[in-house]
Amino acid sequence: MTPGAAASDAAALIERLVLEYHEPELEMLDRLGEALYRETRAHIGPGPQSVATADQVEAAFGALASELASHFRKEENVLFPLLLRALEEPELASMVRGPVAAMAAEHRALPALTGGLTAALRLFPGATESAATLAALVAHLSDHMRVEDEELFPRMR
Numbered sequence: 001m002t003p004g005a006a007a008s009d010a011a012a013l014i015e016r017l018v019l020e021y022h023e024p025e026l027e028m029l030d031r032l033g034e035a036l037y038r039e040t041r042a043h044i045g046p047g048p049q050s051v052a053t054a055d056q057v058e059a060a061f062g063a064l065a066s067e068l069a070s071h072f073r074k075e076e077n078v079l080f081p082l083l084l085r086a087l088e089e090p091e092l093a094s095m096v097r098g099p100v101a102a103m104a105a106e107h108r109a110l111p112a113l114t115g116g117l118t119a120a121l122r123l124f125p126g127a128t129e130s131a132a133t134l135a136a137l138v139a140h141l142s143d144h145m146r147v148e149d150e151e152l153f154p155r156m157r
C-alpha cells in the first residue's frame, strides 16, 4: 500500500472508531451515571446499602468516567492525527510509538476500573438498570479496545 492509501485506509478506521465507539460509549456513560445516581439513592437503607456504599459506587464511576473521557480526548486530539501524519510520512514513525504504547497501556488498565465499579455495584442488587447498562458498556469497550489494539495500532509497528 502507498503511504497515501495507508493513511486514507487508517482515516476510515479512525472515523469508525469515533462514531461507533467513542461517541456511543460517552452516551452510555451519561446514561450509566444517571441510572447509578437514581438507583443507588432509591435503595439506601439499613444494612449494606448505606450512604457510604453509594459513595463508593459514585467514586468508582467517577474514576471510570474521567479515565475514559481523558483517554478518548488523547486519542482524538493527539494520537489519531499523529498516526495519520506518520502514515503519510514514514520518517515520523518513531514519534508515534510512545503514544501508541501509552494508549495500549491505558487499555490494559481499563478492566481494573470497570471491575471496581462492577464490584461496588454488587452492593446494590436492586440497581438492575445500572448493572445492565454497565454490562453493555463493558462489552462495547472490550470490542473497542480489541479493534484499536489489533487493527489500528499494529499499522504503526
Ligand SMILES: [Fe+2]
Residues within 6 Å of the ligand: 017, 021, 022, 072, 075, 144, 148
Ligand atoms: Fe478509542
Ligand SMILES: [Fe+2]
Residues within 6 Å of the ligand: 071, 075, 103, 107, 145, 148
Ligand atoms: Fe483506546
